[in-house]
Amino acid sequence: xxxxxxxxxxLLFAFSIFIVGCGGKETNTSSQPASENQNxxxxxxxxxxxxxxxxxxxxxxxxxxxxxxxxxxxxxxVTDGESLVVTKQxxxxxxxxxxxxxxxxxALAEEWDSQDGLTWxxxxxxxxxxxxxxxxxxxxxxFNFERWxxxxxxxxxxxxxxxxxxxGGFKGDxxxxxxxxxxxxxxxxQITLNRPYSPFINTIAMPAFAIASPEAVKKYGDKFGENPVxxxxxxxxxxxxxxxxxxxxxxxxxxxxxPKLDKLIYRSIPDNSARFIALQNGEIDLMDGLNxxxxxxxxxxxxxxxxxxxxMNVGYLAFNTEKPPFxxxxxxxxxxYAVDKKALIDAFYNGLAEPxxxxxxxxxxxxxxxxxxxxxxxxxxxxxxxxxxxxxGFEVDFWAMPVPRxxxxxxxxxxxxxxxxxxxIGVKTNIVSYEWATxxxxxxxxxxxxxxxxxxxDNGDPDNFLYVLLDKDNAKGPDAGNIAFYxxxxxxxxxxxxxxxxxxxxxxKLYQRAxxxxxxxxxxxxxxxxxxxxxxxxxxxGFVPHSTGTDKMTKVYFE
Amino acid sequence: MLSYTTRRxxxxxxxxxxxxxxxxSIIHAIPGDPARTILGExxxxxxxxxxxxxxxxNNPWYIQYxxxxxxxxxxxIGTSLRTKVPIxxxxxxxxxxxxxxxxxxxxxxxxxxxxxxxxxAWKQNSWIDYGSMLLALVGVSMPVFWLGLMEQWIxxxxxxxxxxxxxxxxxxxxxxxxGFYVLDSLIQGDWQRLWDIVKHLILPGIALGTxxxxxxxxxxxxxxxxxxxxxxxxTARAKGLHDFWVIYKHALKNALIPVLTVIGLQTGLLLGxxxxxxxxxxxxxxxxxxxxxxxxxxxxxxxxxxxxIATLFVFINLIVDLLYAYIDPRIHYK
Numbered sequence: 001x002x003x004x005x006x007x008x009x010x011l012l013f014a015f016s017i018f019i020v021g022c023g024g025k026e027t028n029t030s031s032q033p034a035s036e037n038q039n040x041x042x043x044x045x046x047x048x049x050x051x052x053x054x055x056x057x058x059x060x061x062x063x064x065x066x067x068x069x070x071x072x073x074x075x076x077x078v079t080d081g082e083s084l085v086v087t088k089q090x091x092x093x094x095x096x097x098x099x100x101x102x103x104x105x106x107a108l109a110e111e112w113d114s115q116d117g118l119t120w121x122x123x124x125x126x127x128x129x130x131x132x133x134x135x136x137x138x139x140x141x142x143f144n145f146e147r148w149x150x151x152x153x154x155x156x157x158x159x160x161x162x163x164x165x166x167x168g169g170f171k172g173d174x175x176x177x178x179x180x181x182x183x184x185x186x187x188x189x190q191i192t193l194n195r196p197y198s199p200f201i202n203t204i205a206m207p208a209f210a211i212a213s214p215e216a217v218k219k220y221g222d223k224f225g226e227n228p229v230x231x232x233x234x235x236x237x238x239x240x241x242x243x244x245x246x247x248x249x250x251x252x253x254x255x256x257x258x259p260k261l262d263k264l265i266y267r268s269i270p271d272n273s274a275r276f277i278a279l280q281n282g283e284i285d286l287m288d289g290l291n292x293x294x295x296x297x298x299x300x301x302x303x304x305x306x307x308x309x310x311x312m313n314v315g316y317l318a319f320n321t322e323k324p325p326f327x328x329x330x331x332x333x334x335x336x337y338a339v340d341k342k343a344l345i346d347a348f349y350n351g352l353a354e355p356x357x358x359x360x361x362x363x364x365x366x367x368x369x370x371x372x373x374x375x376x377x378x379x380x381x382x383x384x385x386x387x388x389x390x391x392x393g394f395e396v397d398f399w400a401m402p403v404p405r406x407x408x409x410x411x412x413x414x415x416x417x418x419x420x421x422x423x424x425i426g427v428k429t430n431i432v433s434y435e436w437a438t439x440x441x442x443x444x445x446x447x448x449x450x451x452x453x454x455x456x457x458d459n460g461d462p463d464n465f466l467y468v469l470l471d472k473d474n475a476k477g478p479d480a481g482n483i484a485f486y487x488x489x490x491x492x493x494x495x496x497x498x499x500x501x502x503x504x505x506x507x508x509k510l511y512q513r514a515x516x517x518x519x520x521x522x523x524x525x526x527x528x529x530x531x532x533x534x535x536x537x538x539x540x541x542g543f544v545p546h547s548t549g550t551d552k553m554t555k556v557y558f559e
Numbered sequence: 560m561l562s563y564t565t566r567r568x569x570x571x572x573x574x575x576x577x578x579x580x581x582x583x584s585i586i587h588a589i590p591g592d593p594a595r596t597i598l599g600e601x602x603x604x605x606x607x608x609x610x611x612x613x614x615x616x617n618n619p620w621y622i623q624y625x626x627x628x629x630x631x632x633x634x635x636i637g638t639s640l641r642t643k644v645p646i647x648x649x650x651x652x653x654x655x656x657x658x659x660x661x662x663x664x665x666x667x668x669x670x671x672x673x674x675x676x677x678x679x680a681w682k683q684n685s686w687i688d689y690g691s692m693l694l695a696l697v698g699v700s701m702p703v704f705w706l707g708l709m710e711q712w713i714x715x716x717x718x719x720x721x722x723x724x725x726x727x728x729x730x731x732x733x734x735x736x737x738g739f740y741v742l743d744s745l746i747q748g749d750w751q752r753l754w755d756i757v758k759h760l761i762l763p764g765i766a767l768g769t770x771x772x773x774x775x776x777x778x779x780x781x782x783x784x785x786x787x788x789x790x791x792x793x794t795a796r797a798k799g800l801h802d803f804w805v806i807y808k809h810a811l812k813n814a815l816i817p818v819l820t821v822i823g824l825q826t827g828l829l830l831g832x833x834x835x836x837x838x839x840x841x842x843x844x845x846x847x848x849x850x851x852x853x854x855x856x857x858x859x860x861x862x863x864x865x866x867x868i869a870t871l872f873v874f875i876n877l878i879v880d881l882l883y884a885y886i887d888p889r890i891h892y893k
Contacts, residue, residue: 061730069851071641222643240684241642241649242843242851245731265729269841278841280723281715437856 058260058557063539065275065284069242069268072225073362074547075149075210077158079165081456081549084207085339086245086266088550090131091210091230094122094141094189095201099544099555102312102364102460104201108136108211108231109189112517117196117502124187128254130213131235133476143214145181145191162208166458176346186353196500197510198507206459208552233259233554242268253554259556260542266407272404278534285558286536286543292350292409298535305538311361311529312547314465315407315454316526317418318484325394332522334384338421338526347417348410355524358515360465364457365504365546371519381425393426399443399451402433406532406549407454411525414527415452445477446485455482456549458545468494470518486523563749567877575872582866583627586858587620598640634865637859641852646863649847654867655738656726657837657844661829662767663760669822672772673815676779677806680787691776698773707766707839714762721762724841728755763840767833779814782844788813816887822850823879827872 022320068082075087096107109122124300128136147155148163149171160170168175177200179192188430193200203209216229217330228236229262233255234247247264267284269275272291290298298304319326319335322374326332341355357373360366385393401411408414411431432444443451457464472487491514498510518524534545542555568841594610609617615623630636636646679688714725726740727733731752736743741760744753783797785809795805834846845864852860 063729127822159762225643238732240735240843241652242847243725243841246732263730266728267725267841268843270847271841273708274839274841276723277711281719281723283722283724283728311852357595359574380595436854 013415020263034410035066043461047131059262060558061263062261062263062556062558063267063284063552065264065267065269065278065287067268067270067272067275067289070239070245070266071109073236073239074095074158074212074225075208075228075246076144076160076163076212077225078208079161082134082268084550087210087228087230087246088207088232088491089234089264089553090228090236091207091212092232093205093207093210094124095205096240096552097205097460097546097548099546099552100310102202102205102457102488104205104439107205108141117198117500118193120191120193120200121184122189122191124189126187127545128231129252130216131250131358132213132216134215136211136231136309137186138189139186139191140214141211142181142183143217144211145178147217148209149176149181149532155217155221158225159416162206162525166203166208173270175176181558187273196445196502198499198502198504199463200272214536220343233552234261244268254460259554261553264553276535279512279537282537283471285522286438286534286540288532288534289537290533292348292352292437292533294535295350295352295533295539297363298320298533303538304535305425305540307534307543307545308531309406309534309549310363310547311354311461312363312549313407313456314359314361314529315405315452315527316359316441316524317450317452317527318358318448319450319522320446320448320483320485321487321523322386322446322485325388325390326449328388329521330384330388331390333374334381334388334425335422335427336522336525337377337381337384339375339418339527340376340421341373342412342527344417345528346394348392348414349528351528353528353530356529357523359469359518359524359526360511360515361457361461361529364460364462366464368464368515370512371515374522378424380423385425393428395428398422398429398431399448400431400433400437401436403436405454406456407528407530408452409530417418441478443483444479446483447482448483458548460548462507463495466511466514466518467499471495482525486521488521491517560884564881567880571873571877575870578698578873579628579631579866580624582862582869583624585862585865603720631866633728634637636863639852639856639857639860641857641860646860648837650863650867651846653843653845653848654736656842657830657833657846659726659739659741660684660760660763660833660836660842660844661826663731663764664829665797665822667764667768668771668775668825671768672775673811673818675772675776677783677811677816679776681802681806682784683784688780690781695773695776698769698776698853701769703766703770704835704839706769707763707836710762711839716719722759725760726756726759726842727752728759731755753851763836763842766840767829767836771822771829775818776819779818782814783810783818786810789813816883819879819883819886823875830871830875831868 056301066082066085069078070078070083070086072083072254073087073090074079075084075091078084078087092108094107094109095104095112097103097556098105108125108128110125111123112120122141124136124138124141130136130140146153148160149167150156151170164170167177170176177195177297178195178198179194181189181191184190190266209411210230211230212224216227217224220227226239231254235250237248238245239245245266247266249259249262253259269278270283272289273294275284275287276290276294276298279287280303295306298306317339319332321327321332345351345353345355354362357371358368362369385391398415400415401408402506404410412431415431419431422429433439442448442454455465455469468481470482470484470486470491472489473480474481475485475487494510494517498507498514501507536543539559540556541558541559542552543553545551561866573788581782594616597604598610615626634647638645639649661719675691679691682688701793711723712806714721722728731753736746740756741753744756771844783806792810795809830845833842833844836842837844837846838850845868849861851857852864
């Protein structure tokens with residue numbers, strides 16, 4: 001039977017090669033002149049733009065391949081990365097992250113300062129225009145903030161999830177951080193806070209808080225998400241749903257000499273392998289979501305280069321500390337001794353990750369490098385389990401994620417590896433999984449005993465890891481960020497204190513102390529900080545993958 | 560013929576009604592509050608109340624069903640929760656993409672399937688016969704995603720003859736008029752683009768067309784063998800007619816009747832079953848549309864997507880039945 005199947009395959013391929021081979025010859029002969037046309041500019045739709053791709057200072061069209069389509073192009077109304085990746089090119093924020101770090105640099109605001117941490121004054125860049133030709137000024141900034149924060153505002157059409165999430169709700173809500181936004185003069189804006197909030201300036205740099213053209217918001221209403229108008233380096237041109245989004249160069253961009261590219265196209269190709277083939281075949285120029293296994297292939301290909309995104313994530317195994325036996329600290333510590341992170345990284349990340357000992361990645365300030373991780377030591381684990389009253393171990397469900405994420409590329413397989421180590425210390429686990437939305441919903445409600453999950457940072461502030469993922473404020477269903485349901489009052493006091501002082505050195509000390517507490521209480525097994533790989537044509541220059549996962553393409557060009 | 564057509568059309572009414580009830584109950588069959596199912600756990604009480612009002616959830620089910628039905632009849636098939644765009648408005652480009660792909664796949668499947676089947680029957684018990692039937696067996700049992708990936712690997716990655724993803728070269732850009740890109744480029748008289756679009760259709764077309772091709776080949780062969788044994792064929796042969804004419808002029812018409820049914824069924828199946836192919840080839844069709852809706856729990860889209868596909872399926876079957884009766888006049892007497 002096997003032999004016949006094999007012969008069948010051979011026959012089938014002979015047959016299909018024959019069919020396509022006949023057309024293939026034509027393909028070769030006719031595609032040759034076609035590409036020449038594009039380069040010489042004698043015909044073809046984009047002859048003029050493609051012609052310039054040979055110039056050293058830029059031009060040309062870059063096609064970026066990614067796994068999914070955007071939801072909406074109104075940055076204030078979305079939370080998904082695929083939407084923000086595109087809006088980042090169309091819109092500018094008041095301040096931005098540096099190209100290679102989460103340090104805050106000027107963008108639409110040239111200068112800013114705050115004496116008391118409560119009143120922030122922004123001096124705006126002059127002479128900037130929105131893509132629809134209207135002026136960018138203080139009124140535009142006020143308009144945007146009013147739109148986000150005031151539920152009564154006629155243009156508050158949408159959920160504005162990031163706003164309410166980062167700034168404690170909307171106007172009138174208890175805990176709302178922003179008190180008032182007003183224009184002092186046409187190019188000065190003053191933002192007053194209700195209480196000191198140290199991550200404020202880092203937060204304002206998030207792509208969700210980009211400044212949209214007030215006229216366009218008024219004109220398009222709830223259709224603004226399909227007709228985005230900002231001041232960014234690229235102008236929105238066309239959106240073919242589930243296929244591609246086309247952006248064109250903004251010739252009047254405020255940054256002198258930028259952007260370099262004439263055209264930028266985002267293409268959705270759901271399958272990672274198919275996307276990589278498209279890259280090798282020249283259908284796209286740059287892609288994210290490269291399979292760790294394909295990294296070697298990409299490195300061997302002389303037409304391609306591999307980029308590594310600096311890590312700003314953490315993949316972890318959370319124990320539900322409200323459920324026995326995980327309400328026992330010794331049990332949690334015991335299991336921490338039973339995972340060989342190095343082996344996981346070699347097996348599932350192709351080496352593109354580092355073992356995690358803290359809940360936040362080392363690229364963030366405030367990282368505590370003095371923490372000694374639990375070593376891989378099954379004997380010690382057994383001993384601790386015995387001390388905790390489980391000399392023969394126990395049996396528990398182990399939740400594994402159904403979808404690949406940058407921090408956990410293969411949930412099921414990673415869970416199986418960990419399962420094997422646990423079984424050696426007598427802990428029997430049954431791996432269970434749910435469809436992704438259900439998984440998030442159920443873990444958010446705390447139905448699990450232990451579960452794999454991870455987090456990618458939003459704004460480069462330690463608060464965005466420690467407070468969001470491990471503070472008792474976030475240990476509440478139905479939408480808990482803290483799925484360990486870990487509650488420690490000392491930690492809570494530290495984290496709240498760190499939110500309220502503006503001196504970064506002082507804050508760093510508090511966060512370092514916080515990491516010590518967390519290490520000892522062991523609500524998680526922190527597994528890895530991964531460096532997600534991307535691949536692109538070898539002649540792409542100026543592309544610096546950003547740790548936030550949202551790359552600005554202003555300086556990218558073809559050599 | 561006319562009365563048969565009328566009867567057949569009238570029969571559609573209960574079928575479509577039954578189907579709409581099934582689709583209608585999708586939301587209601589899920590345990591719990593439909594409004595909460597739709598909006599998710601994070602929904603605010605106001606939003607829930609609003610949606611309950613919009614869906615008329617406070618009414619008895621038959622009133623809800625009636626308003627659902629009248630909405631459909633007025634062309635309102637709901638609004639996507641994710642994009643907040645009316646589904647009737649955003650579904651067309653996806654449908655058109657799937658139609659185009661399905662059409663090409665069926666052309667490939669019918670052309671190769673029928674001819675392989677004929678050839679096998681003609682040269683019965685020869686190595687050609689065995690070879691092509693083995694091929695058909697492999698074709699039926701081959702997973703579509705595997706075939707798709709292999710095609711990409713060979714023809715896009717290694718040989719670089721054909722593009723591996725999408726409907727057109729993104730760098731060229733494309734303004735669509737009808738949603739059918741082949742047609743569009745013909746209307747625009749742009750041959751270079753037509754060639755580009757045809758090239759993009761080849762690999763997914765083969766991947767999707769392989770299973771129906773294999774099935775058609777097998778059915779054609781057996782039906783052909785049966786017809787070849789009949790008296791009138793023997794007569795035709797006895798007259799000294801060349802085999803080629805006997806087969807293509809006399810035998811094929813009768814042999815095609817069962818084949819036609821299979822073609823119809825397969826077309827319907829392809830429409831709904833293109834999900835894997837569309838995912839692998841980045842084809843923005845209805846399969847991907849519904850697949851995405853499922854991953855985002857966009858229930859109105861799932862509901863309406865299924866409704867649209869099911870309706871198409873019913874209509875394709877109708878067309879097949881009518882053609883069937885047209886080709887074989889005995890059928891509508893039954």
